[in-house]
Amino acid sequence: MTTTMTLAKAITSGLDKILDTNDKSLLMGEDIGRLGGVYRVTDGLIDKYGSHRVIDSPLGEAGIVGTAVGMALRGFCPIVEIQFDGFVFPAFNQITTQLAKMHARSEGRLTAPVVIRIPYGGGIGSIEHHSESPEALFAHTAGLRIITPSNAHDAYWMIQQAADCQDPVIVFEPKRRYWLKGEVDTETPALDAFKAQVVRPGTDATIVAYGPLVPIALATADAALEDGRSIEVIDLRSISPIDFDTITESVQKTGRLIVTHEAPTFGGIGGEIAARITERAFLSLEAPVLRVGGFHMPYPISKVESQYLPDIDKLLEALDRSFAY
Amino acid sequence: MTRAATQATESDLIQILTPDGQRHSHETYDAYLGDVDDQMLRGFYRDMAMTRRFDQEATALQRQGQLALWVPLRGQEAAQIGSGRATRPNDYIFPTYREHGVALTRDVSFSEMLRLFRGISGGGWDPRENNFHMYTMVLAAQMPHAAGYAMALNMEQHGWDEERRAAEGNAVVAYFGDGSSTEGETHESMVFANSFNAPVVYFCQNNQYAISVPFEVQSKVPLVNRAAGYGMPGIRVDGNDVLAVLAVTRWALEHARSGKGPVFIEAVTYRLGAHTTADDPTKYRMSEEEKQWAPKDPLVRLETYLRENNLVDDAFFEQLAADADAMAAKVREDAMAFPVPPLAKSFEQVYAEAHPLIQEELAWHMEYEAGFADAAEGEQ
Numbered sequence: 001m002t003t004t005m006t007l008a009k010a011i012t013s014g015l016d017k018i019l020d021t022n023d024k025s026l027l028m029g030e031d032i033g034r035l036g037g038v039y040r041v042t043d044g045l046i047d048k049y050g051s052h053r054v055i056d057s058p059l060g061e062a063g064i065v066g067t068a069v070g071m072a073l074r075g076f077c078p079i080v081e082i083q084f085d086g087f088v089f090p091a092f093n094q095i096t097t098q099l100a101k102m103h104a105r106s107e108g109r110l111t112a113p114v115v116i117r118i119p120y121g122g123g124i125g126s127i128e129h130h131s132e133s134p135e136a137l138f139a140h141t142a143g144l145r146i147i148t149p150s151n152a153h154d155a156y157w158m159i160q161q162a163a164d165c166q167d168p169v170i171v172f173e174p175k176r177r178y179w180l181k182g183e184v185d186t187e188t189p190a191l192d193a194f195k196a197q198v199v200r201p202g203t204d205a206t207i208v209a210y211g212p213l214v215p216i217a218l219a220t221a222d223a224a225l226e227d228g229r230s231i232e233v234i235d236l237r238s239i240s241p242i243d244f245d246t247i248t249e250s251v252q253k254t255g256r257l258i259v260t261h262e263a264p265t266f267g268g269i270g271g272e273i274a275a276r277i278t279e280r281a282f283l284s285l286e287a288p289v290l291r292v293g294g295f296h297m298p299y300p301i302s303k304v305e306s307q308y309l310p311d312i313d314k315l316l317e318a319l320d321r322s323f324a325y
Numbered sequence: 326m327t328r329a330a331t332q333a334t335e336s337d338l339i340q341i342l343t344p345d346g347q348r349h350s351h352e353t354y355d356a357y358l359g360d361v362d363d364q365m366l367r368g369f370y371r372d373m374a375m376t377r378r379f380d381q382e383a384t385a386l387q388r389q390g391q392l393a394l395w396v397p398l399r400g401q402e403a404a405q406i407g408s409g410r411a412t413r414p415n416d417y418i419f420p421t422y423r424e425h426g427v428a429l430t431r432d433v434s435f436s437e438m439l440r441l442f443r444g445i446s447g448g449g450w451d452p453r454e455n456n457f458h459m460y461t462m463v464l465a466a467q468m469p470h471a472a473g474y475a476m477a478l479n480m481e482q483h484g485w486d487e488e489r490r491a492a493e494g495n496a497v498v499a500y501f502g503d504g505s506s507t508e509g510e511t512h513e514s515m516v517f518a519n520s521f522n523a524p525v526v527y528f529c530q531n532n533q534y535a536i537s538v539p540f541e542v543q544s545k546v547p548l549v550n551r552a553a554g555y556g557m558p559g560i561r562v563d564g565n566d567v568l569a570v571l572a573v574t575r576w577a578l579e580h581a582r583s584g585k586g587p588v589f590i591e592a593v594t595y596r597l598g599a600h601t602t603a604d605d606p607t608k609y610r611m612s613e614e615e616k617q618w619a620p621k622d623p624l625v626r627l628e629t630y631l632r633e634n635n636l637v638d639d640a641f642f643e644q645l646a647a648d649a650d651a652m653a654a655k656v657r658e659d660a661m662a663f664p665v666p667p668l669a670k671s672f673e674q675v676y677a678e679a680h681p682l683i684q685e686e687l688a689w690h691m692e693y694e695a696g697f698a699d700a701a702e703g704e705q
Contacts, residue, residue, distance in 0.1 A: 026480075052480060058520055063513030066469020067476060073458075074417075074477035090509070097463045098470070104674045105447035105459055111677045142675050166677035194681075241682045 002185045008178035010152035011041050011117075013186070014159035015079065019049050022077060025163060028055040028064060029081030029117075038083055039119055039178055061091035065116065069099050072112040077163060085120040085172075086129030086299075092137075099168045100143030115162045119175035120148075121212045121262050122309055125302045132299050133263035135172055139240040139272075146239040147193050148172040150214035152182030154237065157190030165193075172239070174212035196243035198250065202232035205256035205319055208247055208273060210236035213260050213310055220315040229319065239269055247273065248280045255286035256322045260310045265293035287325035290318045338561050338593060341568040344621045346629025354572035361568065363636045369410065369567045370627050370637075371645055373402035376426040377624065378649035379435045382656055383425075383442065387602040391660060392442040396423045400565070400597030403623030404530045406430060407570025408498065408592070411578055415456065415495045417474055419467040422460040423530075424500050431457040435652070436659035445665050465508030471499035472514040475523035475587075487583050494582035496524040498574075504535025506551075507543050515555045515587070524581035526574065527557075527589045530564060532596035537609035552589035564592030565623040595621070 005013065018025050027042055033056035036043030046054040057064050061082055068078035082088045088095075095116065102112040122131030138144055145167050149155040155173070162169035191197055199214065200221050209217035214235045221231035232250050236242065251257050257277055259270035270291035277289055292310045300308045341358070342348050380397050387395040398405065405426025412418065412430070420427055428438060433455050440446035441460060448459040461467040475497040482494055505511055506529060518525045529548055533540050544551075552559025558580065562573045570592055577588035595618040599606050606615075631637040672687040 052483065058513070058516045060509075060513040060516065062510050063469050063472070063517045066466070066510055066513065067473030067517050070470035070473025070475070071477040072473075073470065074474050074481075076477050076480070078473075093463065093466060093510070094469065098461075098466050101447070103677050104671070106452065107446060107448060107670075108674045108677070109448070109451050109453065113677075145676075241680055243681075245681075 001187055002183050004181055005152050005184055006178060007149070007152045007155045007174070007180050007182065008039060008041050010156040010182070010184050011159050011173065012043060012045070013184070014156045015042065015045060016048070018079065018160055018163045019045065019053060022163065024075060025077040025079060026053045026055065026071070027079050027081070028057050028068060030057055030059055030064070030083050032056060032081050037081060039175065041117075041173075041178075042081070061087060061089075062094050065091040065094040065099065065114070068114045069094060069102065069112055072114050073102075073110065077113050077115075079115040079117065079159075079163060082116060082118045084130050085118055085132040085134055088118055088134060095138065095144070095168075095170075096141045100141045102143075103167070104143060111166045112168050113163075113166050114168045115159070116168070116170045117159075118170060118172050119178070120172045121174050121176055122299060122302075122305050123176040123212065125305070127302065128299065131302070131305065133261065133294070135239050135261075136263055136268050138170055139269060143168065144240060145169045145194065146172065147237060148174065148211040148239060149237070150174060150177065150209075150211055150235050152180065153184045154190055156184045156186065158193045158237070161190070161193035172211060176212050177215070180215070191237075194238040194241055194243065196237055196246040197235045198232060198246065199235045200231070200233040202230040202254065204230045204254055205258065205322055206232045206234060206247070206250040206254045207315065208234045208236055208257065208259045210239065210261065212262060216310065216312060217260060217315065220312045220319075223312055223316060224319055229323070231319070236269075242269070242273065242276075244273075244276050244280065247277055251277055251281045252284045255284055257285070257289045258292060258315060258318045258322060259289065260292040260315060262294055262309055264296050265291045266296045268293050287322040290322055292318045338563050339569045339573055340563040340566050341572065342566045342626050342630055344565070344626050346626045346633055348568070348630060351569075351572070354569065354576065357572040357575040358568060361571070366627070366631060366636060367641065369406055369571075370624070370631060372406040372410070372426070372429055373567065373624050373627070374645055375649055375652060376402050376406065376429050378653050379429075379656060380425060382653035383439060384598075384602060386439070386657060386660060387442070392439065392602075393444045394442055395602045396600070397596075397598040397602070398423050398425050400595050400618070400622065401530055401532055402426050403567040403627075404564035404570055404592040404594045407567040408528050408574040408590075411571050411574035412498060413495070413578075416578065417456045417458065417495065417497050418500070419458045419471040419474070419497065420460055420500045421464075421467070421502060421505070422462055423502075424460075427500065428457060431455040433457050435656050439656065439660040440663055443660055443663060445663055465501060465505040465510040468499055468501060468505070468508070468511045468514035469517065471497045471525050472518040472523055475518060475525040475581075476521050479521065479523055482584075485584075491579065491583045494524065494584070496526060496578050496582040498526045498528050498578075500528050500530070502529065502535065503531040503533065503540050503543050503548065504538070506548050515557075515589075518587040519555045519557055522584065522586040524584070525587040526577040526581050527587060528574065529589070529591045530594055531591055532594050534596060534600065534610070536600040536604060537606075539610075547591060549589060549591040555589070557587045557589055559589040559591070561591045561593065564594030565621050565626070567623060567627060597622070
């Protein structure tokens with residue numbers, strides 16, 4: 001069955017399905033109960049499942065993730081919400097030193113199937129610490145899986161796939177796309193959550209994007225067509241692990257690769273993709289792999305964020321540079 | 326700020342067995358020692374002596390280069406044996422990295438425990454077998470785990486009446502120290518546990534030092550005073566008195582498992598030795614202070630009590646010493662015999678489910694290592 005819904009509502013529906021089918025699952029976070037979350041992603045779920053399964057937590061991110069680890073050790077499947085990207089850092093210790101390593105430290109005896117939902121990214125005109133993209137900081141930590149849906153259909157399925165996974169999964173939710181409507185097929189399971197997807201085939205260059213920038217990459221491909229350039233767009237979907245096979249295959253065909261993300265270019269996911277693809281497809285490349293990302297600065301004041309964020313013009317400029325080789 | 330605020334002789338301190346081996350009665354806590362007969366008393370002494378002997382052997386192993394590090398507990402045996410013996414098998418324990426005595430009460434193998442310190446495991450034992458979690462090196466990181474585990478127990482025990490909870494209910498003991506009392510995760514854990522009435526006993530061994538930093542730097546008031554701020558009962562106990570620790574921990578576990586929420590216990594004790602084998606206490610504390618604490622040794626006072634009441638004879642101590650030496654020899658033998666797992670094993674343990682990067686890097690690693698084997702064959 002196919003239904004039209006916003007990306008946020010698709011996550012709500014996915015969470016509903018999880019709570020309905022897995023009695024060990026529960027939601028926890030700040031303001032997620034009565035209020036339904038600051039973005040209303042958990043709206044209505046407390047009424048359906050009760051305050052013992054949709055838990056308004058005390059205000060403490062380390063406590064939220066730390067208690068979720070404890071619940072997982074007892075066999076529960078907690079899905080916790082961090083209210084905003086910039087507020088995850090009090091929980092950084094719990095995520096990187098505890099959650100990520102529980103399986104390894106216990107020599108595989110213990111699992112910690114915790115899901116951490118984090119609304120992320122800019123473009124919403126907000127004040128500081130509400131527009132960040134910290135995914136690379138987590139991708140560097142072995143033991144975690146990181147995914148980010150870009151559309152409603154993926155959002156519906158990927159949250160469920162995250163909940164089914166025995167490893168800890170961070171789901172970065174593109175908050176400026178929460179209201180993006182899309183068709184959700186609630187019967188046909190989605191692609192593997194940890195695989196990339198070619199969302200627009202092309203022959204002349206590849207753009208890899210994820211989360212909030214996928215619609216921009218698609219719009220760029222439309223614009224480039226006017227110049228006679230056929231652009232293949234890949235929605236990365238999974239940031240850890242990265243599906244290098246899909247990207248390699250694309251680049252072997254197109255010979256050109258642009259990677260884009262809102263996070264700062266320096267030390268970002270784009271650098272990892274550039275290095276790996278250079279290793280895997282060096283002889284197919286017509287140009288160096290180019291990156292279009294944020295500058296090396298704290299996320300800027302919102303009045304000028306449009307100059308900081310990757311957009312169609314910046315991607316077209318990068319394509320020009322690529323084709324100049 | 327005075328040292329007196331933390332002295333173990335304060336009137337609010339629960340004490341049953343004095344440093345000179347005299348047993349006092351206690352209005353509240355005698356009821357929690359009703360089953361403690363002569364055999365059990367000898368057993369507590371044995372537990373403490375075995376723990377101390379293990380600690381001594383592990384320290385020696387480290388000095389001989391066989392362990393990467395060791396975390397001595399000498400002086401804290403009563404706090405650990407008393408609290409550990411108060412738990413039931415189904416209770417879950419979150420230790421720090423110094424709870425070797427608690428481990429003994431949970432039947433965790435001393436030998437297995439050395440795998441962590443020998444550098445051949447990140448954990449060492451199966452936490453599910455004895456409900457004794459892995460040691461946590463990142464100070465206080467286990468504290469919110471304890472609260473969450475106890476919140477999960479509450480969910481399982483949802484709808485149980487007080488009687489059923491008392492009989493079948495499980496609880497959690499979260500161990501921490503005076504140093505980690507300062508960590509934010511300790512605070513958050515206590516907020517969560519209190520808000521959700523989670524069955525956690527917070528057991529603080531205040532051994533007076535966080536490596537070199539004295540207790541006064543962590544807190545201006547006895548730690549137990551903080552309990553009231555969270556809305557839970559707080560008990561300050563002589564941590565070198567195995568009977569008092571047993572009694573108050575039993576009370577606390579009963580309180581927690583019956584659904585009344587967490588309890589804070591501050592066990593006032595003293596780390597007689599170094600923080601770790603990499604530490605040098607002569608740089609930060611006076612031998613005068615160590616001399617003051619030496620007579621309060623948890624083993625000495627129980628030995629005095631046992632001897633004065635004719636509950637033991639010399640043969641008891643001779644047999645115990647022989648058993649302890651045999652245990653130590655076995656632990657040493659086991660530690661030296663543990664195989665070192667290949668790095669390939671570590672690849673398998675990063676994720677529970679298949680992961681392409683792990684597979685790719687493992688394949689590369691195996692091929693690379695195999696190259697050395699081929700080269701060695703070629704030379705022959």
